[in-house]
Amino acid sequence: MNRRLFLRNGSLAGLALSTVSLAACSTTPDKSDQPATTAADEAAGPDTSFELHEATVADLQEKMKSGQLTARRITELYLQRIEQIDKAGPKLHAVLETNPDALKLADQLDEERKNGKLRGPLHGIPVLIKDNIDTADQQQTTAGSLALAGHKASQDAFIVQKLRAAGAIILGKTNLSEWANFRSTRSTSGWSSRGGQTKNPYILDRTPSGSSSGSGAAAAANLCALAIGTETDGSIVSPASCCGLVGLKPTVGLWSRAGIIPISATQDTAGPMTRTVRDAAVLLSALAGADARDAVTKESTGKIQPDYTKFLVADGLKGKRLGVEKAHLTGSSDAVPLLKAALEVLKAQGAIIVEVEVEKLTDPLGQAEYDVLLYEFKDGVNKYLATAGAGVKTLTDVIRFNTENKPKAMPFFQQEILEDSNKLEGLSSPKYQAALRKSHDGAKAALDGVLRQEKLDGIVAVTNAPARCIDLINGDSGGGPGFSSPAAMAGYPHITVPMGQVHGLPVGLSFVSGAYQEGPLLTLAYAYEQASKKRMAPEFKAPFVG
Numbered sequence: 001m002n003r004r005l006f007l008r009n010g011s012l013a014g015l016a017l018s019t020v021s022l023a024a025c026s027t028t029p030d031k032s033d034q035p036a037t038t039a040a041d042e043a044a045g046p047d048t049s050f051e052l053h054e055a056t057v058a059d060l061q062e063k064m065k066s067g068q069l070t071a072r073r074i075t076e077l078y079l080q081r082i083e084q085i086d087k088a089g090p091k092l093h094a095v096l097e098t099n100p101d102a103l104k105l106a107d108q109l110d111e112e113r114k115n116g117k118l119r120g121p122l123h124g125i126p127v128l129i130k131d132n133i134d135t136a137d138q139q140q141t142t143a144g145s146l147a148l149a150g151h152k153a154s155q156d157a158f159i160v161q162k163l164r165a166a167g168a169i170i171l172g173k174t175n176l177s178e179w180a181n182f183r184s185t186r187s188t189s190g191w192s193s194r195g196g197q198t199k200n201p202y203i204l205d206r207t208p209s210g211s212s213s214g215s216g217a218a219a220a221a222n223l224c225a226l227a228i229g230t231e232t233d234g235s236i237v238s239p240a241s242c243c244g245l246v247g248l249k250p251t252v253g254l255w256s257r258a259g260i261i262p263i264s265a266t267q268d269t270a271g272p273m274t275r276t277v278r279d280a281a282v283l284l285s286a287l288a289g290a291d292a293r294d295a296v297t298k299e300s301t302g303k304i305q306p307d308y309t310k311f312l313v314a315d316g317l318k319g320k321r322l323g324v325e326k327a328h329l330t331g332s333s334d335a336v337p338l339l340k341a342a343l344e345v346l347k348a349q350g351a352i353i354v355e356v357e358v359e360k361l362t363d364p365l366g367q368a369e370y371d372v373l374l375y376e377f378k379d380g381v382n383k384y385l386a387t388a389g390a391g392v393k394t395l396t397d398v399i400r401f402n403t404e405n406k407p408k409a410m411p412f413f414q415q416e417i418l419e420d421s422n423k424l425e426g427l428s429s430p431k432y433q434a435a436l437r438k439s440h441d442g443a444k445a446a447l448d449g450v451l452r453q454e455k456l457d458g459i460v461a462v463t464n465a466p467a468r469c470i471d472l473i474n475g476d477s478g479g480g481p482g483f484s485s486p487a488a489m490a491g492y493p494h495i496t497v498p499m500g501q502v503h504g505l506p507v508g509l510s511f512v513s514g515a516y517q518e519g520p521l522l523t524l525a526y527a528y529e530q531a532s533k534k535r536m537a538p539e540f541k542a543p544f545v546g
Helices: 003-010 057-066 071-087 102-114 158-165 213-220 237-242 277-287 295-300 335-348 359-388 395-404 416-422 430-453 485-490 518-532
Strands: 095-098 126-130 169-174 226-231 246-249 269-274 321-325 352-356 458-462 494-502 505-512
Touching: 057 071, 057 277, 071 095, 071 102, 071 126, 071 169, 095 213, 102 169, 126 158, 126 213, 158 169, 158 277, 169 213, 213 226, 213 237, 213 269, 226 237, 226 277, 237 246, 237 494, 237 505, 246 277, 246 518, 269 277, 277 494, 277 518, 321 335, 335 352, 335 458, 335 494, 335 505, 335 518, 359 395, 359 416, 359 430, 359 485, 395 416, 430 458, 430 485, 458 518, 494 518, 505 518
Parallel strands: 126 169, 126 226, 321 352, 321 458
Antiparallel strands: 095 169, 226 269, 246 269, 246 494, 458 505, 494 505
């Protein structure tokens, strides 16, 4: 099956592809939240009055070091910003809940700083995390589902333990595409039954993409210093692209998945969603590490870099050989001219560009990938729910809850993916094993082969086309270039960096390479970022047609 059609009909976790239209968007609820003016009426520029506007980790650390700000004051400012922008004003619906303990944590970290104890670059830095990541505190972990409403984890996810140890402040939980967009073939990215519809802060009737929709919208709108998303296929890089961010999907195994509500044991990973490549490298460094609760992380032993910021070299593109996905160089998408312009920047910085055809090799693997996810979702969710202490104990319970509470749980689309997954056998099934070999091994062979044959340092492509309209009646639409699946199926790293805008909507440039090549990828991404400077803060524009 064609991969782009498959992503639309199979509703893969990222639904990474999108199209842009200047016509009015289809019917959505919550019209009272949307200004009845045109985008031109709203084009007053980004709100730069916010004291922490576009602040980086280094900026915040310098302000705390000088005494200009404290961790408490920084946290207060972000909490106020959430109230002003997320709960009022544009009403982005990016944040499901804020952490009642956030200010207390900030006070503790300020006291440590006063006493000369600094835990590192994340000390006192507020972070928003996706609501499928366990936190053993007063916050819920629900994957956006009413079936899990009220569930509070008894143990932090491993990456949350690492965040706390690094001195980060868990500011709150972000909205997401419910069940990480693995519920229905007609789903709408950014919608959950618990949190409603997340909006794109660039143009408010456009999708933020998914499934890490809230993390993307929140980081873009300066509701936090850093955000964390999760990806199975496109769920970090697609919302990062649509929200003008740097999004980094690490190699599967670099960050532990223990304590994260799963889709796929072979493809899932959490990762940074930030406004700069440097901040992504800082976050990546702090959370990488082997975990006894996630066997795959053993593969990272000896391959993790203690400090990924050492790879941030401004002239790092000089002499690098990059393959560009040939299929993305033609077609009617407005992303094509942006890609061609990005290639000129890469060449000007000393990169050697050759055309490659990765999609021809990986597109035929789409149905096998979907089969793998169906099998692994049932297995993983049942294992998670069995020990989570939630009201639902199995996938069957979730399906029953949604059916019995259909007006609230399924007002717009159904749960056929959950139902299809629940019908399947266990992971010993020959069909599952065959699908895994075809998708996972096939994608690895394809990427490794192209990288080796062309002697490449990385592959570049359009991350995805500009954001489509939000449409809760008909679900997501697809079309245009996109490049999440090859690295997703292989479990390889993938970073996206802003490369420009189309009608005010951001589009990202993808860099992909082999397993545990995060360092070299960061070099490429940072050098391009510094040479291009395409990140633009959102303006919260009204729809093109009011």
